[in-house]
Amino acid sequence: MANRENKESVFFSVNVFLKVLKRFLGLTALGLGLSALLGLGLGVGYFVGLVEDMPVPSQEEFAGTINNVEERSHLTDHQGEEIGTLRTDLVRTNVPLANISADVVNGLVATEDENFFHHNGVVPSAIIRAFVSQFASSGASSGGSTITQQLVKQRLLTNEVSMERKAKEILLSLRLEQFFSKEQILESYLNISPYGRNNKGENIAGIEEAAKGVFGVSADELSLAQAAYLVGMPQNPYAYTPYQQDGSLKSQAELQAGLERRKEVLNRMYLEGIISKSDYDQAMAYDVRQDFIETEESELEDEDDDERSSFLYQAIEREARQLLFDYLLSNANLEAANLSDEQYASYMEEADSMLRNNGLTIQSSIDLDIYNDMNANIENAYTSFGPTYTSSQNDPETGEEVEVVEPVQNGTVLIENATGRIIGFVGGVDFNISQVDHAFSSRRSPGSTFKPLLTYGPAIEEGLASPATPLADTYMKAKQADGTYWEPSNYGQNISHSFIPARQALANSLNNPTIYLYNELLNQGVDVQSYAQRLGLNNAIADDEFENIALSVGGTSTGPTVVELAGAYASLSNQGQYIQPYLIEAITDSNGHEIYRHQGQPVQAFSPDTAYIVGDMLRDVLTSGTWSRFNGQLDTSFDYFIKTGTSEDNRDLWVSGSTPSVTLTSWIGYDNLTQSRNLGDDAPSDVYGMPDSRHANYWIQLMNNLGAQYPDLMGANQMHQEPEGVHEETIVADTGTLPGSFEGPYGSSYTIPNSAEMTTDLFPADMSPREANFSYAIGGKLDELVEALEKYRNPGNGQTETQINRVRNNYQERRAENERARQNLGN
Incomplete structure (x- = not known):
């Protein structure tokens, strides 16, 4: 039954739509021909297809929606359980049309909809322009909304830029005009429209609060110059309002946008013959800035403030505001990076007002x-x-000493x-x-938490190391960009002077092996920054820090x-x-329309x-x-x-x-x-x-x-x-390789027998254990590698023995020297 009634409502509105189009076509193009009629039929069919499933409100529902102006936004958890309502600083006072200056009404009609008293809710030329734009271009709808359409958009629809929303807007506007008089529509529009902020920094809506909050008079006491200024504000309230968030006046440069908008309104009123040349000249010459009232302190109170003083409310407000900011920019086809400071602040304020005052439901993930x-x-x-410490410091705002x-x-x-x-x-x-x-x-500062993400993970991914790959746990000294030297060590200044499997090095969070591995990533040209970006850490590390080996152990100025x-x-x-x-899971408006879904x-x-x-x-x-x-x-x-x-x-x-x-x-x-x-x-x-x-x-x-x-x-x-691709392999515990023979430095040779101590570890699908070789480890100096492999070295001739012994003696001396340096560092 409800479905049939809805179809009848749509059919009724489409008939009105067709009559409007017919009248327009009859006046503008009597000889359209068959092709134009075919195009009209296609357009009507397309229109019906967009709106046939949309519920059409009854007269009572329309009245409740356009007159219900006090709506707080609600927060819920993941399951829809109510968390609470968001703070609101919206100030609004409804007044009858009779108590609003005629200059406001005339200025609004002249600027926004000069045919307001003669159309049925929509302007035929704008409808055709919108549909032609849909078929001829990317689908963005054309502008030219009537006051009725603007009211419908504010109270019944989202700001989405699409042909479907435009079609719904047209249908609802036609329907609205069947139920309400032009005077009722004007009264509702003027009482719900946003006007930015007043001299107390409060969000204001409705012409009465705008008149009081900007000029200190009632809506029926506005002069022509003042009325023109307020009439222009709702199209971009936070750009045109003269006040900042704290109620202070904007700078002269920031005020210019609103003043230029006032000139547009006066010009339209003059061109439409609503005001005389004398009134126009006088109003244009008047400096309306002298009428802006001085800043005052807000007296708004919220009995639920204590309940909302929590990290949960703070976080949801912040995240939801950003999502609404992105939503507004998307609808305006703008990029945040291209906004001026004034535009950015204006859109952010609009998002904040939308968040607090539009009766949204914000479903969190919590x-x-x-x-x-x-x-x-x-x-x-x-x-x-x-x-817990208690200290004193000066408050930068008051200059008074406060307890911290x-x-x-x-x-x-x-x-x-x-x-x-x-x-x-x-x-x-x-x-x-x-x-x-x-x-x-x-x-x-992340400390060692970066090790698996920026060092061990990339090394395995790039095929440079496996969990069994030996890493040098030896003394190191690295020259930094400022010319000083960095001598890192493990926790407690403990260095084993040996080679440690990557698995063991990570499990014990050893610094030096990790630094050697990260340095190998850089030497091999691995783009570590790309890994950070794919892991969501792009804001945690400055671009120039990825070439610094200290990053591997948490060395970053950001974190x-x-x-x-x-x-x-x-x-x-x-x-x-x-x-x-x-x-944030989802944001829906008061009519159940989904604004955002994660x-x-x-x-x-x-x-x-x-x-x-x-x-x-x-x-x-x-x-x-x-x-x-x-x-x-x-x-x-x-x-x-x-x-x-x-x-x-x-x-x-x-x-x-x-x-x-x-x-x-x-x-x-x-x-x-x-x-x-x-x-x-x-x-x-x-x-x-x-x-x-x-x-x-x-x-x-x-x-x-x-x-x-x-x-x-x-x-x-x-x-x-x-x-499935991960496989376990048996390897030599000391080298992380297979057993076998290989050549070393100074004519030496090595043999790792099958009887050597073996272990098992994991390898990715595209990696197998390496053959036995002298370059089995990452990091360390030649003498350290020679010493570590001594038990596998084959006896050589006298010259080889002499050279190898010299290298080993050098290692022992350097190790002793490094140990003394380590102890001094510890002390």
Whole structure:
């Protein structure tokens, strides 16, 4: 029944549409001919096809929609559960048309729709122009909307630029004019239109608040010059409003856009014969800027402000505003990079107003129960991270001395590997202490967390190394760009002076082997930056830092956010596919029209083979590496890939761990607002324990708690699936190669027998163990390689023995010298 009524409504409106077209065609082209009639028929058929399934509101529904002007936007979680409403600073006062200056009404009609009182909701020439544009070009519709169409667009449709939306706009406009008088349409339009900001910095809508908020008078008291200024504002309210967000007046240059728009309105009124030449000249000469009222403080209050003071509201507001900004630019066919500062600010303000005042529903990716559990956990845990300091500093705005509280902060993010959905997060330990979002906004030094992503992963992907490839763990000294020398070492200044398999080097987070491997990537011309970009880390590292070998161990002046690092690590558990983490699932308007729907775009950062092998190497972090002492504390029903990171002097501590389903990444450290602090010297270990233990205990407790409450979501009893191409091979433990004979330096030869100590490890599909050879390792000097292979060297003649012994003696002397240097460095 409803469907039949809808079709009848569409049929009725199409009849009106045809009558309008017929009248226009009869007046403009009596001899159109058969081809024109055929084109008309096709156009009508196309129009009907676009709108036949669209519900047409009844008169009561129309009235409710165009008069319902107070709409707050709502936030929901992933399941649609209500989180709350967004703050609004919109000020609006409805007034009858009789209480609005005739200059406003006349100016509006003259500027926006000179035929307003003579058409049925649409202008025939504009309809034909729109359809011709659709068939003749890329499909973008033409302009020329009537006031009725603009009202329909504001209250019933989205800003999407498409022929379908234009067709719906036409149909609804024709229908609206059947129900309401021209005066009612004008009154509604003038009461709902946005007017930017007033002298208090508040968002305003409706002509009454615009008159009061810009000129300090009621809408029926506006002069011609003032009316013309306000009439021009709704087409671009945040560009034309004279006030900034804080209510202060814009600069003279920024005011020019609104003043020029006022001239356009006056010119249209004069050309349409609405005002005399004398009135026109007088209004054009009048400096309306002298009527702008002075800035005042806003008195708006929101009883729900306390409820909304949280990292969750802050993050959703920020993300949704950006998405709406992108939406507005897309509809205007603009690129953010091409906007002027004024345009950027105007579109961002429009997005903010749309977010707060358009009755939107913003569905987040968050599981509210998990979010609450994570934030309840940090409330109990953060005091164990280290002491809280209280300092004083001058407030830059007031000049007064204020107290600053500095606890150890935390940012934690839980994301779904396969989709990038942010399930829950911790933005900080206490929103009342600091509103800095440590999950999404704060960038910190990554320490060793970059090792598997920018060194070991690319090395395996490029075929330069396998987990069994020996890496030099020897003393090194590198000259830096500023002429100074960098002498890196492993944690605790411990260097083995040997060659360590890549698997062991990563599991124990050794620095020197990693640096040697990264240097080999650069020597082989590997584009490490491309890997960073595919892993979503392009904003975490400056372009000129990729040629710096210190980057391999976290040496960057920028650093990632927690959510960026979580997204990069999730790719290791997602067959090498990186999917950008997201916080907003969908945005719909008050009529149920979808403005935005998240669509993930996977990027293949690593091959599935590489991703799995690197992840398998990270399993050893728990079994034999840096976290082996914590292994017994973790729930054994989960298969973990884990990596930790520590920046210089324990300023930043990281843990990122993945199950097959989710990735949980956490950072702790001081914000260092008033002075530099770290988790070592400034948080004594005899009171709080070792810094890495504090963080490990937090991450493990959180992971275990979430795993117990949400086992399926967290990936209990699941295993990372090994790709078919990954194969296990038996190789020589010392060299990572097959047994065999080969030539060495100074005429020496070597033989590695089948009886040598063997081990097994994983290789990707396109890599096999290398044949025995002297260049079996990455990094290290000739004498170090000779010493490491001494037990496999075949006896040679006297000259060979003398040369080899000289090399070995040189190695022993240099090792002793390096050991003394290392001890001095440690002291």
